[in-house]
Amino acid sequence: MPDTTLSPAKPPRILSLDIFRGLNIALMIFVNDLSSVHGLPWWTYHAPAQVNVMTYVDMVYPAFLLIVGMSLPLSINARIKRGDGTWKLVWHIVLRSAALIVLGLILANGPEGSPALMHGLNTFIGTILALLAAFLVWLDYPKTENQHRQRLYILLRGLGLLLLLILAALFRQKDPGTGTVHWLSFVYPEILGLIGYTYLLCGLCYLATRRWLWAPLGWFLAFLALNILSAAHIVKTTAPWWIWPPQNGSQPALVFAGVLLTTVFFLEPRCNTFLRKASPTLAFGVATAIAAWFLSPLGISKIRATPTWVLYTVAACCVIYTTLYFICDVKRRTSWTIPFRAAGANTLLTYLLPDFWYFIVAGYSLDWFSTHINSGLSGVGRSVVFTALMLALTSLLTRLRIRLQL
Numbered sequence: 001m002p003d004t005t006l007s008p009a010k011p012p013r014i015l016s017l018d019i020f021r022g023l024n025i026a027l028m029i030f031v032n033d034l035s036s037v038h039g040l041p042w043w044t045y046h047a048p049a050q051v052n053v054m055t056y057v058d059m060v061y062p063a064f065l066l067i068v069g070m071s072l073p074l075s076i077n078a079r080i081k082r083g084d085g086t087w088k089l090v091w092h093i094v095l096r097s098a099a100l101i102v103l104g105l106i107l108a109n110g111p112e113g114s115p116a117l118m119h120g121l122n123t124f125i126g127t128i129l130a131l132l133a134a135f136l137v138w139l140d141y142p143k144t145e146n147q148h149r150q151r152l153y154i155l156l157r158g159l160g161l162l163l164l165l166i167l168a169a170l171f172r173q174k175d176p177g178t179g180t181v182h183w184l185s186f187v188y189p190e191i192l193g194l195i196g197y198t199y200l201l202c203g204l205c206y207l208a209t210r211r212w213l214w215a216p217l218g219w220f221l222a223f224l225a226l227n228i229l230s231a232a233h234i235v236k237t238t239a240p241w242w243i244w245p246p247q248n249g250s251q252p253a254l255v256f257a258g259v260l261l262t263t264v265f266f267l268e269p270r271c272n273t274f275l276r277k278a279s280p281t282l283a284f285g286v287a288t289a290i291a292a293w294f295l296s297p298l299g300i301s302k303i304r305a306t307p308t309w310v311l312y313t314v315a316a317c318c319v320i321y322t323t324l325y326f327i328c329d330v331k332r333r334t335s336w337t338i339p340f341r342a343a344g345a346n347t348l349l350t351y352l353l354p355d356f357w358y359f360i361v362a363g364y365s366l367d368w369f370s371t372h373i374n375s376g377l378s379g380v381g382r383s384v385v386f387t388a389l390m391l392a393l394t395s396l397l398t399r400l401r402i403r404l405q406l
Contacts, residue, residue: 013345014074014266016328019337020321021067022344024060029354030387031057036370037379049303054312058302061191062254062313063320068195069258070321072206073216073267089207097200099138099406102164103348104193106130107355109171109184111362117172117181124363130167131352131359136160138348140405189241192351194251201245202255213267216259223253227307231298250305257314260284261321274330278322285318339388342395348404350394354386 034044043055079089110127118126137160141153174181189197202219209215226249229235237248246252264271264280271277292311299306327333343350361367373382397403 014329015334015337015341016321016325017067017070017074018344019328019340020070020324020344021064021347022337022340022342022350024064024067025343025347025350026340026387026391028060028064028351029390030383031060032354033383033386034380037374037376037383039375040380046302049301052296052300054300054302054309058309059313059316062250062302062310063317065195065198065251065254066258066261066314066317068199069202069255069260070262071258072199072203072255073210073259073262076203076207076210077267086207090204093200093203093207096406097196097203100196100199101189101193103131103134103352104190104196105184105186106134107192108188108190109173111359112173112185113171114174114181117174118170121170122363124359126167126171128356128359128363130164131356133160133163133167135404137164138404138406140401140403142401186240186242194241197241197245198251198255202252202259205252205256206259213263216256216263220253220256220260223249223256224307224310225249227253227305227310228295228298231295231304231306248305250307250310253310254313257288257310257317261318265321265325274326277325281318281322285315288312288318289315339391339395342398343391346394346398346403348406349397349402350390352404353390353393357386357390 031044034040035046044057045055046057047053047055076089079092084092106127110130111123113121113123113126115122136156139156141156142149144150168184171184172181173183173185205219206216209219223246226235226246228249230237230248235248237244237246241247261281264284265277271280288311292308292315295307295311298308300308300312302309328337361370373379
C-alpha cells in the first residue's frame with residue numbers, strides 16, 4: 001500500500017518572526033566566523049569583559065534569547081489547542097530543555113577529550129559522531145501510517161540514543177592544570193545548554209501563570225531586579241546552572257521581554273491594528289533604553305551580563321521586530337526574505353551546521369582557510385561566503401525535509 005503522510009493541524013508560521021530568527025542566526029554564524037579574522041575594527045568583535053562597552057556582536061546572543069521568548073507562548077498555546085494538558089506541557093518543556101542541554105554538553109566537551117584515554121578516538125571525529133547520533137534522535141521524522149516506516153524511525157532513534165550512550169561512556173578528558181582525568185564538565189554548557197536551562201525555567205514560569213495575560217511583565221521585572229541586584233553586588237550568584245538556572249537574572253529577563261512582545265503583537269485582543277501593536281512596543285523600547293542609560297554605572301558588558309546590556313538589547317529588538325512586522329506582515333514585501341526563511345524555520349540545524357564544518361576542519365587538519373584568508377577585507381569576505389553557504393545548505397536540507405525538532 002502507498003505511504004500516507006499525515007498532516008496534523010499546525011498554526012500558520014509568522015513570517016516576520018521566522019525572518020527575525022533567520023537574520024539573527026545568520027548574523028550569529030557570520031560573527032562567530034569573523035572572530036578568527038584579524039585586523040578589523042574593535043566593534044567587529046565581542047567587547048572585552050573589563051571594558052564598559054558593547055558592540056553589535058554582543059547583541060546577537062541576547063537577541064536570540066528574546067526570540068526564544070517570542071516563540072515560547074506561541075508554542076505552548078498551540079499545544080493547548082491540540083489538547084495537551086498541564087503535565088504533558090511540563091513534560092514537553094523538560095524534554096526540550098534536556099535535549100538542548102545534551103547538545104550543549106556535546107559541543108562544550110567534545111573537543112576537550114583526550115584520544116589517549118578514549119582508545120585512540122579522535123576528539124573531533126568523536127564529536128561529529130555524537131552530533132550525528134543526536135540528529136538521529138531529534139530528526140523530525142515524517143508522520144506516517146506505514147508501520148514499516150514507523151518501526152524504521154523508532155530503530156533510527158534507538159540507534160542514535162545508543163551511540164550517544166556509547167560515546168558518553170568512552171569520553172574522558174584530562175585537566176590541563178592538575179592532570180587529573182575526569183568525565184564530562186558541566187561548568188559551561190555552551191550556548192545551547194544555556195538556552196536549555198533558561199527555557200526550562202521560563203517555560204515552567206510561563207506555564208504556571210499563563211492564565212494571566214500580563215504576568216510576563218511581572219516575570220520580566222522580577223528577573224531584571226535580580227540582574228540589577230547582582231550587578232550591584234548585593235546578591236551573589238555562585239551556584240551552578242543545574243541548581244540555580246536564573247543565575248544573575250539576565251537571560252530569563254531577555255526571554256520574558258520576548259514573551260511581552262508576543263503578548264502585544266499576537267495575544268492581546270485590543271492590539272488589533274499595526275498602530276496599536278507598534279505604539280506600546282516602541283514605548284517599551286524607549287523605556288528600556290532610558291532605564292539602560294540610568295543603570296550604566298553598574299557596567300555595560302555582555303560577558304558580565306549587566307542590566308544595561310540586557311535593556312539596550314531589548315530596546316533594539318523592539319525597533320527591529322516592529323520594522324520587520326511592518327515590512328513582512330503588513331506590507332507583504334517578502335521577496336528579500338527568501339535566503340533567511342529556512343534558517344528561521346529550521347534554526348537548530350542551521351546553528352549546528354557550522355560546528356560540523358569546524359570539527360571536520362580540526363579533525364582532518366584542513367586549516368588552509370584559517371591561515372590564508374584570515375585578515376582584513378578578505379577575511380570579511382570569507383565570513384560572508386561561509387555564512388551564505390551555510391544558509392544555502394540549510395535551505396537545501398530543509399527542502400529535503402531534513403529538520404531537527406526538539
